Amino acid sequence: MWTYVARKLLYNIPVYLGIILFLMLALRVNDPAYAFLGKNATATDLADIKAKLGLDQPFFYQYLEVLSFNFDVESWANEGLKVSEMLKRSIVPSLSITLPALTLTSIISITIAIISAYFRGRPVDRTLMVVAVVGMSVSFLVYIVFGQYWGAYLLTRDVGIDAFAIGGFEPGLKNWPYYCLLPVLISVIVSMGYDTRFYRSVMVEESGRDYITTAVAKGANKRKVMFVHMLKNAMIPIITRIMTTLPFLIMGSLLLEVYFNIPGMGRVLFKAIQEQDFPVIQSFVTIFAALFILSNILTDVLYALVDPRVRLS
Amino acid sequence: MSTPKIIAGRALASVGFLLLGLGSSCGGQAGAAQAGDKVFVYPIRSSGPGSMDPVRGSTTYDNQACSLVYETLLQYKYLKRPLELEPLLCESMPEVSEDGTVYTFKLKQGILFQDDPCFPDGKGREVTADDVIYSWKRIADKGIGTKNWWLLESTIAGLDEWRETQNTSSDGFDYDAPCEGLKALDRYTIQVTLTEPVTRFLYVLAMFQLSIIPREASELYGTAFSRHPVGTGPFTMNEEDWQTSKSLDFHRNPSFRDEYYPTEWMPEDEASGRHLAAGKKLPIVDHVRINCFVQDQPMWLMFRTGKLDYAQIPAENYVDAIRKRTKTLKKKYREEGITYYPVPLLDFIFRGFNMEDPLVGGSSEENKKLRQAISLAVDLKEFNDTFYNGQNVVYDGPIPPKLAGHPEGHFSDKAYRGPDLERARRLLAEAGYPNGEGLPAISYYTSLAANSAEQTEMMARQLGKIGIELQSNLLEFPQLIEAINKKKATMFSFAWGSDYPDGENNLALFYGPNGSPGSNHYNYKNSEYDLLYEQIRAMPPSPERDEIYETMRDILLEDVPYVGSMARTRNYLSSPWLMNFKPTEDFWNWPKYLDIDESLRN
Known part of the structure; x- marks a missing residue:
């Protein structure tokens, strides 16, 4: 397997080099220093800020600089703050929300999808799907505003249970339930509708395959058919969906971070885009591209682990 | 490997990763106050300094x-x-x-x-x-x-x-x-x-x-x-205590000198007990935390659950807290021991023009008429009633109420005060844009604060009545100020709180050499105005100086480098455990005088 992983990594190096080349060109279509400083910037101001990030160097040197993964460059908009420091400070808050949210959403959605497929066409299935459709039809913002009001404010004020923070973030596992659980639950509720519908359609499609009929003919009970035979065979689309989500986890969830005052990556990136903070944007896209490629490699490995027809050789 | 095992494995891996991530942060909690410390927590409605x-x-x-x-x-x-x-x-x-x-x-x-x-x-x-x-x-x-x-x-x-x-x-x-x-x-x-x-x-x-x-x-x-920062003040802050866009933590400066609570006060301070702290060593609290809020809802809810020691009332919560007719605090708040402080600001809310912008700036007759037409199309009373519960003072000129140079009755006959759509359309046509034809959309910058999007909508609707189109750019406050400093904003919504109680401070906003990134955000240049400004700078308060203030005000009203003006009343509420609180926005070093009665908080 490790040979396969190494080979995949090797194959993806030119892909990554190409992506970085493209992204660097895209980010330089308009002069980033000019975009940051504005139309009335003096030539000296422009030269100074370009020199700060090596934008006055030949493109090839800039390319090598980006590929060196040197994030110790200073943010243009936050003087005195290095991009590496911004990443370090914001990655834990983001992952504290997105990672548990993905895990919980996946487990709950897959379970509901299996139940729904099990009772396909019956009232249980229909009810679950109506709930899923209604759930996904309500705006994320509505869940946040009401979740914050009822889940944190009223619970504290009227019931006297200060279970969830209205806003803020403190690192440390003991602080996690207080600051992160409510945003995680909101995120789970929002995503569940989409995921459940998707997984249900995967399960329903699987349930019509010949091997299911064979298993039933051999006397396997329905529960075993659903949870052992069918779920295992449905793992390819499930893995694909989860793995394509992984790189986005690192980027956080902007709305949750804004409303719950969580200093995560989504907020940092959004602020950087607003401020035309080129060093931060370039660093983030470099990381994002790398994560995307790594998650693709990981997906291929997982395919082989769950489906014997896929060979790592 | 069976499927349930894979799912369970993934869940475990995720949780493990989370634990690793969280665990690595344990022990390094930035800005934590010590047990028993008096902690003063207050909000700012921005992503921070x-x-x-x-x-x-x-x-x-x-x-x-x-x-x-x-x-x-x-x-x-x-x-x-x-x-x-x-x-x-x-x-x-x-x-x-x-x-x-x-x-x-x-x-x-x-x-x-x-x-x-x-x-x-x-x-x-x-x-x-x-x-x-x-x-x-x-x-x-x-x-x-x-x-x-x-x-x-x-x-x-x-x-x-x-x-x-x-x-x-x-x-x-x-x-x-x-x-x-x-x-x-x-x-x-x-x-x-x-x-x-x-x-x-x-x-x-x-x-x-x-x-x-x-x-x-x-x-x-x-x-x-x-x-x-390295200073001499009552508090210190370490680099890791500033969590960008979230909070800043300040700790009592152990080497702060002996400084004491003032022994001079006003009669109203005796009524509220602020005089009782006279002679106490400063700072009184051990720790100050500033929480940054881009959205008002979390700030307001945190105040209502006692997690902030004071807060401004967001516009959407005003009617919940204040009786609109009597402008007093509602009973349910009073019963909780909350105190209401209306604080009139030395304030200048305006929509400014970048006078270096080729479309709206400069001193040409056409562009001046365009600005005058825009000013006449804007109905500030509607803004005041809709977004400020009618609490603002709408006035002409740049000098806020109660200062020399402010027009009597808040009104000057030199002003292009809207709404006067007939006159606005006429001036727009004279500027070369009959019914707005041929006029490109005006780029309008405003901060991403509570109701900025709605205010921008109203602005666009009001200007739309004479055929002017706005292209809105909503930015967080630090980015807005950067855009203005870099002269990127053709038109922008902004407010200026006076640095000191003298109209000269507001008149300096239009002094040519103060152009961006200085305080003349409009990049307004008028040699006559500049000469008058240089004259008043050296003059002590006198009727002659007041007269020049009025002349300068009238020059601005004619040239219209901004559309305005309004002065806000900020509505502060304080929790019952916050002592010695006398809010003002004219200076900000007063947290050192505040005290917290932790027994009431708990």
Whole structure:
């Protein structure tokens, strides 16, 4: 397997080099220093800020600089703050929300999808799907505003249970339930509708395959058919969906971070885009591209682990 | 491997990763207060200060943060109204020569900078006259990106020339080069010679941008000094205590000198018990936390659950808290022990034009008529009623109510005050855009605050009535100010809180040499206006000066470099456990006077 992983990594190096080349060109279509400083910037101001990030160097040197993964460059908009420091400070808050949210959403959605497929066409299935459709039809913002009001404010004020923070973030596992659980639950509720519908359609499609009929003919009970035979065979689309989500986890969830005052990556990136903070944007896209490629490699490995027809050789 | 095992494995891996991530952060909780500490927690409605280097700061958020760590030579008396200056780092108010141009300041002895690695052995040293001169000279250094040169421009003898020489010198900026008007007579005495008597000079010395900093820190930390403040103030802040866009934590400065709660107060302070703290050693609280809120809902809910010690009432919660007719606090709030403080601001809310913009700026008749037409199309009363519960004062000119130069009854017949759509359409046609035809969409910048999007909608609708289209750009406050400083914003929504209680401060906003990134965000240039401004700068308060203020106001009303004006009343609520609270936005170093009754909080 490790040979396969190494080979995949090797194959993806030119892909990554190409992506970085493209992204660097895209980010330089308009002069980033000019975009940051504005139309009335003096030539000296422009030269100074370009020199700060090596934008006055030949493109090839800039390319090598980006590929060196040197994030110790200073943010243009936050003087005195290095991009590496911004990443370090914001990655834990983001992952504290997105990672548990993905895990919980996946487990709950897959379970509901299996139940729904099990009772396909019956009232249980229909009810679950109506709930899923209604759930996904309500705006994320509505869940946040009401979740914050009822889940944190009223619970504290009227019931006297200060279970969830209205806003803020403190690192440390003991602080996690207080600051992160409510945003995680909101995120789970929002995503569940989409995921459940998707997984249900995967399960329903699987349930019509010949091997299911064979298993039933051999006397396997329905529960075993659903949870052992069918779920295992449905793992390819499930893995694909989860793995394509992984790189986005690192980027956080902007709305949750804004409303719950969580200093995560989504907020940092959004602020950087607003401020035309080129060093931060370039660093983030470099990381994002790398994560995307790594998650693709990981997906291929997982395919082989769950489906014997896929060979790592 | 079975499927359930894979799912379980993934869940475990995720949780493990989470634990790893969270665990790595354990033990390093930034800004944590110690058990038993008195902690004062308050909100700012922004993603936070832009910089904690005083000379780089300019916003009220920079002011709030810097005023906790840094100190100036003078400050305002906390409890006195109207505002009155008193010495802070000085022993006494300065001696002033008969001709009003030479000021002599005596520093208090034994004032220490906070402990910091920039000093030998990490021990803060004593503040001397050289520190004062160094700190003020920094405001002239273009290399550090100062935004506040306007405060000292054309004020101190030789400083303008010194600035020019140093900023163009091939040997670099030499802080040790002497400047004619700034002299250290001995270790604790500073003599400042002004170019001419400047009325606002003492007010300026109470502004946070002129705070005293140690040279060692500025030189050691370079640009990182923006996030690593080293001052003499009642509180200190470590770099890791500033969690960008989330919070800032300040701790009691252990080397803060003996300073005490004021013994002078107003009659209303006795009624509220603020006088009872007289003589207490400052600061009274051990820890200050500023929480940053881009959205109002979390701020308001946190206040209502007692997690913030005071808050401003967001516009959408105003009717929940305040009786609209009597403007008093509703019973349910009073029963909780909450106190209401309406604070009228020395405030100037406006929609500014970048006068260097080819579309709306300049002094050509056509562009002037375009600006006048825009001004006539805007209905500020509708804004006031819709977004400010009718609490604002709508007025003409740039000078807020209660200051000389403010028009009687808030109204001037020289103003292009809307709504007057007929006249607006006529002027628009004369500007070359009949019914707005041929006029490109005007780029309008505003902050991403509570109801900015709705206010922009209203603005677009009002201007749409005469055929003008707006292209809105909603930015967080630090980005908005950056866009304005860089002259990117054709038209922008902004507010100016007066730095000191004199209309001259607002008139300075239109003085040509103060152009962006200085306080003249409009980049307005009018030689007649500039001459008048230079005249009033040296004049003490008098009827003659008031008359010139009115002339200057009328020039602005005719040229319309902005659409305005309104002054807000800020509605503050405080929790029952917050003691000695007397909110003002005219200065921000008052957290040192506040006390928390932890028994009531719990």
